[in-house]
Amino acid sequence: MPARHSGLQALRIAYQPGDSFLHRLHPLTKAAWLVVGTLLVFLVRSPWAVAGAVVLLLAGFPAAGVRLGRLRGARLFVSTALLLGLLQVVFTREGPAWLTAGPLTVTAAGVEAGVYIAGRFLSVILLSYLFVLTTEPNDLAYALMRAGLPYRYGFALITALRLVPTFEQEGQIVYDAQRARGVRYDVRSPRRLLTLAQQFVLPLLVSALGKVDSLAVSMEGRCFGKHPTRTFLREVRATRLDAIALGVLVLAVAGSLAWLGAK
Amino acid sequence: MISVEGLSFRFRGSEAYALRDLSLRVAPGEFLVVTGPSGCGKSTLALAIGGYLFRQFDGEAEGRVSAGGIDVRNSPIYDTAEIVGLVQQNPEAQFCTLTVRDEVAFGLENRCLARDEIRNRMGWALGIVGAEHLQDRALATLSGGERQKVAIAAMMAAKPQVLIFDEPTSNLDPTATAEVFGVIEHIRERAGITVVVIEHKVDYLRRFRPRLVEMEEGRIVRDGAMPPAGGSGQAAEIGTTNGSGRVADVAAATAPLIRVEELDAGYQGIPVLRGLSLEVRPGELVSVMGDNGSGKTTFLHCLLGLRRPIRGRVEVAGRDTCQTPVSEMAREVGFVFQNPDHQLFADSVWKEATFAARNMGVLDAATEERVGQLLARSGLGDRRDDHPYRLSYGQKRRLNLISVLSYAPRLILLDEVLIGQDPANAAFLLGLLKEHAAAGGAVVMVNHAPDVTRRYASRLVFFDGGTIAVDAPVDQAFDRLRALGKDAYAG
Numbered sequence: 001m002p003a004r005h006s007g008l009q010a011l012r013i014a015y016q017p018g019d020s021f022l023h024r025l026h027p028l029t030k031a032a033w034l035v036v037g038t039l040l041v042f043l044v045r046s047p048w049a050v051a052g053a054v055v056l057l058l059a060g061f062p063a064a065g066v067r068l069g070r071l072r073g074a075r076l077f078v079s080t081a082l083l084l085g086l087l088q089v090v091f092t093r094e095g096p097a098w099l100t101a102g103p104l105t106v107t108a109a110g111v112e113a114g115v116y117i118a119g120r121f122l123s124v125i126l127l128s129y130l131f132v133l134t135t136e137p138n139d140l141a142y143a144l145m146r147a148g149l150p151y152r153y154g155f156a157l158i159t160a161l162r163l164v165p166t167f168e169q170e171g172q173i174v175y176d177a178q179r180a181r182g183v184r185y186d187v188r189s190p191r192r193l194l195t196l197a198q199q200f201v202l203p204l205l206v207s208a209l210g211k212v213d214s215l216a217v218s219m220e221g222r223c224f225g226k227h228p229t230r231t232f233l234r235e236v237r238a239t240r241l242d243a244i245a246l247g248v249l250v251l252a253v254a255g256s257l258a259w260l261g262a263k
Numbered sequence: 264m265i266s267v268e269g270l271s272f273r274f275r276g277s278e279a280y281a282l283r284d285l286s287l288r289v290a291p292g293e294f295l296v297v298t299g300p301s302g303c304g305k306s307t308l309a310l311a312i313g314g315y316l317f318r319q320f321d322g323e324a325e326g327r328v329s330a331g332g333i334d335v336r337n338s339p340i341y342d343t344a345e346i347v348g349l350v351q352q353n354p355e356a357q358f359c360t361l362t363v364r365d366e367v368a369f370g371l372e373n374r375c376l377a378r379d380e381i382r383n384r385m386g387w388a389l390g391i392v393g394a395e396h397l398q399d400r401a402l403a404t405l406s407g408g409e410r411q412k413v414a415i416a417a418m419m420a421a422k423p424q425v426l427i428f429d430e431p432t433s434n435l436d437p438t439a440t441a442e443v444f445g446v447i448e449h450i451r452e453r454a455g456i457t458v459v460v461i462e463h464k465v466d467y468l469r470r471f472r473p474r475l476v477e478m479e480e481g482r483i484v485r486d487g488a489m490p491p492a493g494g495s496g497q498a499a500e501i502g503t504t505n506g507s508g509r510v511a512d513v514a515a516a517t518a519p520l521i522r523v524e525e526l527d528a529g530y531q532g533i534p535v536l537r538g539l540s541l542e543v544r545p546g547e548l549v550s551v552m553g554d555n556g557s558g559k560t561t562f563l564h565c566l567l568g569l570r571r572p573i574r575g576r577v578e579v580a581g582r583d584t585c586q587t588p589v590s591e592m593a594r595e596v597g598f599v600f601q602n603p604d605h606q607l608f609a610d611s612v613w614k615e616a617t618f619a620a621r622n623m624g625v626l627d628a629a630t631e632e633r634v635g636q637l638l639a640r641s642g643l644g645d646r647r648d649d650h651p652y653r654l655s656y657g658q659k660r661r662l663n664l665i666s667v668l669s670y671a672p673r674l675i676l677l678d679e680v681l682i683g684q685d686p687a688n689a690a691f692l693l694g695l696l697k698e699h700a701a702a703g704g705a706v707v708m709v710n711h712a713p714d715v716t717r718r719y720a721s722r723l724v725f726f727d728g729g730t731i732a733v734d735a736p737v738d739q740a741f742d743r744l745r746a747l748g749k750d751a752y753a754g
Contacts, residue, residue: 138361165403177598179590180598181608181622182622183608203605203606215359216319218357218358220319221344233372234365
């Protein structure tokens with residue numbers, strides 16, 4: 001059967017296969033960038049450093065082969081950032097005024113606060129986007145297990161990844177089957193809504209329980225859980241690229257700490 | 264190799280025993296086929312031999328089961344798993360990972376084997392099922408047959424002494440079915456292990472000259488060499504249960520019920536169906552066949568308006584499916600989907616049987632009487648107040664069809680509804696459909712069973728790559744399929 005995409009799948013921000021240097025980085029290197037990078041933009045309270053980070057991150061999108069303008073939600077987060085920044089500009093009134101127009105006063109402190117708030121928001125969003133767009137979730141799960149995450153949790157994650165598209169598909173089938181039996185999705189009362197929800201969820205639940213049985217047989221039949229640890233066929237593929245990326249991250253942390261110390 | 268002695272089992276919450284005092288011995292290297300009507304306990308027997316029945320399911324058990332010298336009832340699954348591998352019905356439901364490589368390695372990694380050993384065994388297992396070329400693929404991109412091959416390789420990698428297949432081809436089209444049975448034969452030749460196949464489609468297995476065990480109501484009722492041909496098997500039984508004879512070809516004078524013109528349809532603007540034109544008249548029982556992915560289901564969806572054409576026109580009962588809401592089209596078009604569980608919405612058999620009629624506002628005394636008769640004929644007369652989910656798989660399927668017949672739509676569409684149905688149940692469903700066509704309705708039925716098509720359909724439409732490759736009365740259509748090299752479909 002050809003791959004079938006439901007509306008939900010089209011909306012989701014998902015991994016986009018590619019071969020850019022961001023794709024080739026070890027998932028954990030990218031995870032380190034995501035976590036440490038987020039901390040840094042909160043620690044370094046310098047609007048211009050944060051603005052620089054935004055510019056660098058924006059450059060990451062073409063590098064990853066993704067067009068920012070075509071991303072779902074791009075317009076929403078850009079306008080949210082602008083709004084957050086503007087609020088700061090309008091409501092901060094410390095220091096000498098740059099511009100006064102009626103009740104509106106723009107001060108240097110206000111602009112700085114605006115750039116910082118908007119920049120911080122954008123950095124975190126862009127960093128997350130880059131991570132999600134270039135990291136195959138399955139690779140991440142395996143990388144986490146190799147790094148010490150107990151494999152039961154790792155496979156819980158993989159099972160979830162595997163079943164989400166299945167449930168979306170089944171949800172579509174149940175919805176179609178309901179319409180084929182003359183069900184109208186017009187919600188007139190809370191009671192009607194409850195009935196509709198019940199009729200939709202029950203078939204999915206029954207099907208899910210059946211799947212759990214099969215999966216349990218399949219996992220135990222292949223000795224899942226026999227030993228406290230397991231081996232992995234996948235090799236760790238940390239490369240020189242990862243060394244460079246982590247080196248840059250360490251430098252950024254050192255620089256930020258030095259800057260904080262100087263203040 | 265396998266020894267079952269006096270095994271009885273009753274699932275918790277169930278009154279009937281799934282297995283009754285069953286005994287069976289299988290010698291090393293033997294090829295055993297287990298068949299019988301749905302609900303006869305075949306799958307329960309498979310779960311028992313693998314040990315799962317005693318570990319993962321609640322119920323009362325009696326008797327002894329051993330495999331390869333291990334007391335299966337009292338051993339951890341992990342120990343039994345070294346001897347017995349079980350390949351289940353739906354490859355999808357037994358995958359634990361997302362890629363072919365991870366999937367075949369899964370059981371070996373869990374056994375803490377070293378990387379080199381895993382690599383060797385993976386190469387061997389993929390080789391024996393003929394799937395080396397798939398090893399870098401993601402499971403989601405594989406066809407049904409390819410998935411089942413990978414599932415088999417994943418079990419073979421552990422080098423079991425016994426491999427059990429529980430209806431391994433029930434979700435596959437004839438091309439893939441023939442491939443998977445070829446793999447099973449190959450495994451037997453090259454690996455020399457004991458093979459147990461649980462299967463309705465015993466005809467495919469005849470050439471392997473297996474030992475055939477037939478079960479009924481939890482017992483073995485026959486055990487011996489499989490007869491060469493014409494013995495038991497779906498083809499024969501469907502015929503005998505229902506008599507022969509097809510719906511007569513209908514005079515072309517009546518106005519068509521379905522009129523499809525130059526239809527392109529698909530997903531996200533990418534056509535699956537291309538340039539399809541077709542008319543179906545009242546009285547016809549049309550069988551639609553073709554490989555999975557050839558557009559059969561998309562075609563049915565277009566007839567009810569579940570999917571809108573990219574180009575072209577679909578008219579059913581004089582109404583343009585593009586202009587008519589699905590809930591209104593449904594009044595003329597009944598649709599039975601593949602999985603019975605996806606289409607049970609009410610909390611009692613009676614409410615389920617009348618669910619659609621009630622939604623459409625046509626539930627009157629006459630309808631209730633018809634539903635009552637249908638329930639009685641299908642053996643559900645005394646189950647009216649039971650919850651539909653308490654019914655057996657075959658009973659659920661009958662209820663699905665009754666729920667559609669209840670409000671007498673003119674056209675009935677069925678998407679592979681015979682999957683997992685035993686011959687008697689299939690014959691019952693097909694009998695109802697034949698009546699529907701004879702009474703001036705029409706039926707379009709996607710199926711994978713040449714014997715069913717031959718006995719019941721008036722016409723065969725064969726899909727290939729999103730277009731109609733053959734559209735003719737059944738006998739002629741089979742000749743043409745043979746000429747096209749599609750022997751698996753020609754029965």
